[in-house]
Amino acid sequence: xxxxxxxxxxxxxxxxxxxxxxxxxxxxxxxxxxxxxxxxxxxxxxxxxxxxxxxxxxxxxxxxxxxxxxxxxxxxxxxxxxxxxxxxxxxxxxxxxxxxxxxxxxxxxxxxxxxxxxxxxxxxxxxxxxxxxxxxxxxxxxxxxxxxxxxxxxxxxxxxxxxxxxxxxxxxxxxxxxxxxxxxxxxxxxxxxxxxxxxxxxxxxxxxxxxxxxxxxxxxxxxxxxxxxxxxxxxxxxxxxxxxxxxxxxxxxxxxxxxxxxxxxxxxxxxxxxxxxxxxxxxxxxxxxxxxxxxxxxxxxxxxxxxxxxxxxxxxxxxxxxxxxxxxxxxxxxxxxxxxxxxxxxxxxxxxxxxxxxxxxxxxxxxxxxxxxxxxxxxxxxxxxxxxxxxxxxxxxxxxxxxxxxxxxxx
Amino acid sequence: xxxxxxxxxxxxxxxxxxxxxxxxxxxxxxxxxxxxxxxxxxxxxxxxxxxxxxxxxxxxxxxxxxxxxxxxxxxxxxxxxxxxxxxxxxxxxxxxxxxxxxxxxxx
Numbered sequence: 001x002x003x004x005x006x007x008x009x010x011x012x013x014x015x016x017x018x019x020x021x022x023x024x025x026x027x028x029x030x031x032x033x034x035x036x037x038x039x040x041x042x043x044x045x046x047x048x049x050x051x052x053x054x055x056x057x058x059x060x061x062x063x064x065x066x067x068x069x070x071x072x073x074x075x076x077x078x079x080x081x082x083x084x085x086x087x088x089x090x091x092x093x094x095x096x097x098x099x100x101x102x103x104x105x106x107x108x109x110x111x112x113x114x115x116x117x118x119x120x121x122x123x124x125x126x127x128x129x130x131x132x133x134x135x136x137x138x139x140x141x142x143x144x145x146x147x148x149x150x151x152x153x154x155x156x157x158x159x160x161x162x163x164x165x166x167x168x169x170x171x172x173x174x175x176x177x178x179x180x181x182x183x184x185x186x187x188x189x190x191x192x193x194x195x196x197x198x199x200x201x202x203x204x205x206x207x208x209x210x211x212x213x214x215x216x217x218x219x220x221x222x223x224x225x226x227x228x229x230x231x232x233x234x235x236x237x238x239x240x241x242x243x244x245x246x247x248x249x250x251x252x253x254x255x256x257x258x259x260x261x262x263x264x265x266x267x268x269x270x271x272x273x274x275x276x277x278x279x280x281x282x283x284x285x286x287x288x289x290x291x292x293x294x295x296x297x298x299x300x301x302x303x304x305x306x307x308x309x310x311x312x313x314x315x316x317x318x319x320x321x322x323x324x325x326x327x328x329x330x331x332x333x334x335x336x337x338x339x340x341x342x343x344x345x346x347x348x349x350x351x352x353x354x355x356x357x358x359x360x361x362x363x364x365x366x367x368x369x370x371x372x373x374x375x376x377x378x379x380x381x382x383x384x385x386x387x388x389x390x391x392x393x394x395x396x397x398x399x400x401x402x403x404x405x406x407x408x409x410x411x
Numbered sequence: 412x413x414x415x416x417x418x419x420x421x422x423x424x425x426x427x428x429x430x431x432x433x434x435x436x437x438x439x440x441x442x443x444x445x446x447x448x449x450x451x452x453x454x455x456x457x458x459x460x461x462x463x464x465x466x467x468x469x470x471x472x473x474x475x476x477x478x479x480x481x482x483x484x485x486x487x488x489x490x491x492x493x494x495x496x497x498x499x500x501x502x503x504x505x506x507x508x509x510x511x512x513x514x515x516x517x518x
Contacts, residue, residue: 042452044451044452044454045452045453045454048454058433059430059433059437059439061441063442064441064442066442067443070443169494211492299450299451327451329454334455334478336456375478376481376483377456377478377481377485378482378484380485381481381484382485384485385485406484
């Protein structure tokens, strides 16, 4: 068994690998290297509770100092791996600060980085992204002085920030290049509900928008110019147009990539037997059993895949079959998604979108694939239970929202 | 700082000092208390931080919101009258001495 494990990346997945190694009795050295100078913390609240002022830097921390001491987890923060030399049975990583870290096995949990806009004015102050605490601090420090907020990208992150801004009474415009919101994650019914719901809450949503560039004054952003020549006034612009997997270390190690992400098997093993990988930066076999590879940018995946990776590091392979699930809190709307809807051929709406509470069930060949639950936590819990157990729910019966979904779960 | 005592499914007890404003879940996780999973990290989205609040504190801690109530219906462990999701209980001086029993099954 490996005696020294080096975890590269101190986010949700890295933290979970360290935690799971100790929980499962790994007695060797565990070292975790993170680029940020703060101990591992939760990212999801950055675009919600942190912005509302309901969470601060300390409350976001996953663990306290004593936990890392008690569990003998060596945290190296504010440092990065710059060089790795592999031998047949391990290797040595060198950090930017000059530390030399010998390891027998490595876990890569580098996460992702926001896709950047490269259009005229992108470099102006006030054009912001949201990925880490520093990004959130940057947004928050400008928050009270910013009346006009433009969000570029109608995905989870953008809509979450838009919802917080609208609630704070700001003038909010969301620019989405596609013809509907959250198109990668949900069906048109859910997209249309969210478009109308955000507009009712004060945001202006512009679909099919074509952005020409940013206007600015004194190096600071002042507006977003569309291709039709119109300019939307902006004190700050939040860009949320997707993320790119961090693959620098994987490339240095010569690991096999797929579609720009680190390729792993169902045991979170990379193409190098010394290296496992987990989290946002990874392309993995679809855990639902459907064909193909998927990239899952979610807390659930970071946690569940990290648990699988930790077991593999300890030589106890246990295939990843956890059900993917997601959530997004947008103002008073809680979206919870269970399963992966890719390939669906039928949808069933349960409940009333106009009342801000409904679910959409996705079917393929008559079997339930996934569910979007909007302010319907009971449906979500039933969907998770059903799909995790490989069950289904009759499509006709499901449409009757007076019948609790959990009573309809069938094999 | 207000204190909170966790009663683990095996009956052992751990008392911790909570930071004002941190939830009962966050306090447990930061200190490595086992049994509270908290998959979603406190967003009231997973029902894996289920606790039974000691009856003596049930009134002061209060009832779950409608959303939390629905999540509790789907929790892995059958709910009891004082069931709460510990991510939704923010520690404050009024809760000093709070005792919660961690539900034996979370996932």
